[in-house]
Each structure stands twice: as structure tokens, then as C-alpha cells.
Amino acid sequence: xxxxxxxxxxxxxxxxxxxxxxxxxxxxxxxxxxxxxxxxxxxxxxxxxxxxxxxxxxxxxxxxxxxxxxxxxxxxxxxxxxxxxxxxxxxxxxxxxxxxxxxxxxxxxxxxxxxxxxxxxxxxxxxxxxxxxxxxxxxxxxxxxxxxxxxxxxxxxxxxxxxxxxxxxxxxxxxxxxxxxxxxxxxxxxxxxxxxxxxxxxxxxxxxxxxxxxxxxxxxxxxxxxxxxxxxxxxxxxxxxxxxxxxxxxxxxxxxxxxxxxxxxxxxxxxxxxxxxxxxxxxxxxxxxxxxxxxxxxxxxxxxxxxxxxxxxxxxxxxxxxxxxxxxxxxxxxxxxxxxxxxxxxxxxxxxxxxxxxxxxxxxxxxxxxxx
Numbered sequence: 001x002x003x004x005x006x007x008x009x010x011x012x013x014x015x016x017x018x019x020x021x022x023x024x025x026x027x028x029x030x031x032x033x034x035x036x037x038x039x040x041x042x043x044x045x046x047x048x049x050x051x052x053x054x055x056x057x058x059x060x061x062x063x064x065x066x067x068x069x070x071x072x073x074x075x076x077x078x079x080x081x082x083x084x085x086x087x088x089x090x091x092x093x094x095x096x097x098x099x100x101x102x103x104x105x106x107x108x109x110x111x112x113x114x115x116x117x118x119x120x121x122x123x124x125x126x127x128x129x130x131x132x133x134x135x136x137x138x139x140x141x142x143x144x145x146x147x148x149x150x151x152x153x154x155x156x157x158x159x160x161x162x163x164x165x166x167x168x169x170x171x172x173x174x175x176x177x178x179x180x181x182x183x184x185x186x187x188x189x190x191x192x193x194x195x196x197x198x199x200x201x202x203x204x205x206x207x208x209x210x211x212x213x214x215x216x217x218x219x220x221x222x223x224x225x226x227x228x229x230x231x232x233x234x235x236x237x238x239x240x241x242x243x244x245x246x247x248x249x250x251x252x253x254x255x256x257x258x259x260x261x262x263x264x265x266x267x268x269x270x271x272x273x274x275x276x277x278x279x280x281x282x283x284x285x286x287x288x289x290x291x292x293x294x295x296x297x298x299x300x301x302x303x304x305x306x307x308x309x310x311x312x313x314x315x316x317x318x319x320x321x322x323x324x325x326x327x328x329x330x331x332x333x334x335x336x337x338x339x340x341x342x343x344x345x346x347x348x349x350x351x352x353x354x355x356x357x358x359x360x361x362x363x364x365x366x367x368x369x370x371x372x
Contacts, residue, residue: 026065026350027104029141030268030308033188034228037270038311039351043327045336047368050355051086055363059098062141062307062348063357063365066104066123070350070357070365073098073111079119081109081126082365084355090126094119101185101348103142103153105167110153112138118155118163120170130170135159140225141185145193145207152207154193156182162195162203164210174210178203184225184268187233194233194247196222202233204247214250218243224308227269227276232290234276236265242278242286244293254293256286268308268348270316275330277316279305285318285326287333297333301326308348310356319345319358325368341366 030037061073069089070082075097081089096115103110108129109121114137120129136158143154144167152164152173158181164173179199186195186205192213193205198221204214221238226245228234232253233245240258242265245251263281270277275296277287281304287296303322310317315336316328321344327337343362350357355369 024353025067025104026352028064028143029062029101029103029185030225030227030348031310031351033143033145035185035187035225035268036227036229036272037268037308037348038272040313041351041354042312042314043317043351043354043356044370045327046370047327047337048371049339050367050369050371052364052366053082053086053088055080055365057363058361059359059363060346060361061098061359062101063350063359064102064104065350065352065357069123071102071104071109071123072359072365073100073102074363075099077113079109079111079121079126080365081123084353084367086367092119092121092126092128099139101141103144105144105153108167110142112140112142112155112157114139116157116159118142118165118170120167132163132165132170132172134161134163136181140183143186143188143193145188145191147191150208154186154188154207156184156186156195156197158182162186162193162205162210164207176203176205176210176212183223187226187228189228192247194226194228196226196235198222200237202226202235202245214247216245216250216252223264223266224268227271229271229290234269234271234278234290236269236278238264238266240264240280240282242288244276244290256288256293263304266306270309270311272311272313275311277309277311279307279309279318281306283320285309285316285328287316287330299326299328299333299335303344307346310349310351312351317349317351317356319347319349321346323360325349325358325366339368
């Protein structure tokens with residue numbers, strides 16, 4: 001049984017300092033609110049590491065980028081703001097591990113921690129703005145929804161709820177109860193929230209009041225987040241099944257059965273045009289046709305792929321737990337470039353302004369591009 005707690009929505013008075021969808025910013029996990037993991041920015045095949053910095057602490061977070069600053073969390077509870085020159089601007093201490101990638105919205109950074117506390121931090125000063133408390137850990141990133149003067153920050157928790165709070169003061173606007181952990185990041189597309197959870201259900205939710213519009217049961221844990229493009233939601237489950245759901249008609253268009261792979265899908269898809277790319281714990285990165293699910297190619301690494309790839313107009317960039325970062329040709333899956341980071345990679349890359357940034361699990365932030 002589901003319970004919905006509602007508080008009336010508010011009028012959003014704070015202005016946005018940049019476009020959430022700007023190609024020069026990557027303010028949310030997977031780049032855009034639809035979590036498509038794609039960008040119009042392309043890369044040459046010859047790139048090098050420009051710089052790297054070490055926090056000295058293990059991290060499972062992924063970076064985001066806004067207005068020249070990279071933000072990410074670490075397992076000792078710190079959130080870092082690092083300039084695109086590799087210099088630390090500020091550090092904020094939460095007191096508990098930060099596995100979730102941050103969200104940049106307006107003039108704040110929003111991120112949850114493993115003790116169930118959701119933090120809002122001033123993005124310029126690194127000072128706390130407000131806190132919001134859930135009943136269990138938060139390991140997925142937040143997303144934002146706005147329409148005119150209405151807005152909310154949306155995130156899941158292991159307390160079984162999807163939460164929506166006021167960006168200005170952290171007051172709860174509504175929360176929607178599921179039947180298990182909400183592990184991933186909710187996708188936002190065309191005034192809809194689409195998310196899955198460990199109860200095996202994909203939910204389509206009205207962001208204004210938090211009511212369910214539609215539900216689709218898969219029967220298996222959904223550990224990651226759906227990418228939503230052209231009314232299609234692409235997502236995998238913990239058994240290794242991979243789905244394309246047509247939200248408009250409420251029908252699974254195609255499924256890649258788990259027996260064709262041998263591992264769990266805990267990362268998020270990347271979608272662009274006719275291509276959808278997904279990593280698997282069986283060490284392969286798979287590329288399928290978005291229309292019919294036909295396998296176009298697969299690429300084997302030497303480690304589990306628990307992070308998420310990013311698609312550019314001609315390339316795929318991703319990391320593996322084998323410690324390598326890879327760049328592949330999008331059409332063929334041929335390896336164009338790789339880099340040994342020296343530590344497992346579970347981070348999703350950020351692509352912006354001719355560079356990309358990625359975290360290694362040993363706590364290093366690495367920047368790549370063409371050296372001048």
C-alpha cells in the first residue's frame with residue numbers, strides 16, 4: 001500500500017544563474033534532467049590528461065560541472081568545489097559519506113549522504129543553507145523540476161520514499177512511498193518524474209503534487225536510473241535484463257533478457273539518436289538500436305562496469321573497474337583511446353568545453369583534453 005503525504009507547492013522566487021540544459025554545463029548526474037547521458041560536444045581522438053588532484057580519500061561519487069567549477073563528494077563526507085584549472089575553491093564537511101553525485105541548481109549545491117541527511121550548500125561560498133532529514137541513506141543524485149514559478153528538488157532515499165523539497169528552504173512539498181529502497185536518480189521529462197526502485201516498479205509521477213500517473217512492474221530490483229528520450233524510458237535491472245518502455249502507450253517495446261548477459265546492470269544508459277549504450281557487471285559495454293533492441297556491438301573490458309557511459313555525436317566515453325578509461329567509436333564500438341587511471345572507475349564522466357572530468361575510486365579527480 002502506498003501513502004502520499006502532501007504539502008502545498010510554493011512559488012519559486014530564486015532565479016537560475018545558468019541554463020540547466022546548457023552544453024557548457026553539466027549540473028546534474030548524466031548531464032540533463034532526462035538523464036540521457038549524451039552531449040553535442042565531441043572530442044578528437046588524441047587527448048591527454050591535463051591535470052589530476054587527489055583528495056586522499058576513497059570516493060564512489062560522480063562529478064558535475066557548472067560555471068567553471070567541478071563539484072563532487074567523497075567517502076569521508078566532504079564535498080569539493082574545484083576550478084577547471086584543478087585548484088580547490090572550497091570544501092564542505094557533511095560528516096558522513098557522500099556517494100551521491102551533487103546537483104547544481106540556481107545558487108546552491110544539493111546532495112544527500114549515507115546518514116539520510118540532504119544538504120543544500122551555497123555554490124560560491126561552500127556554506128550550508130539548510131538541511132532536510134530522511135529516515136535512511138541517500139545514495140542517488142537529486143534532480144530538479146520547474147514550470148513557471150513552481151519548482152522542486154526531487155530525490156530518493158532508502159526510507160522507501162521519493163522526496164520533493166523547496167529549493168529555497170528545504171521544506172517538504174510532498175513525498176511518495178514505494179515498497180522498497182529508492183536507489184537511483186529520478187528522471188524528469190515533459191512535466192513527469194520517472195523513476196524505478198528496488199521494488200521493481202517504474203513509476204510516472206506528477207511533479208506538482210506527487211501522485212502516481214502510471215506504474216509498470218518488472219518484478220526485479222531496479223538499482224539505477226532510467227534515461228528518458230522521445231517518450232521512451234531505457235533502464236536495466238539487477239538480474240541483468242534491459243528494457244525499453246514506451247511511456248506514452250504504457251508498453252514494454254523490447255527487452256534484452258538476462259540470459260544473454262551474465263551480470264547485474266547497476267549503471268545508467270546513455271542515449272543518442274539510434275544508439276543506447278549500457279554497461280554490465282559481466283565486463284561488457286553493450287550498444288543497442290533504440291528502436292528494436294538489436295545488438296549493434298559490444299566491447300569487453302577487464303573489469304566490471306558499474307558506472308555509466310556518456311555518448312557524444314561520434315564517440316562513447318566510460319570507465320571500468322579494471323582501472324581504465326575508454327573512448328570508443330559510437331558506430332562500430334572500436335577502441336580509439338584508453339588511459340590507465342591506476343584505480344577502479346565507477347564514476348560517470350562529465351563532458352564540457354572540450355574537456356572531460358572523471359573520478360577514480362582512490363579519490364583522484366582527473367581532467368582530460370588537448371594540451372595547449
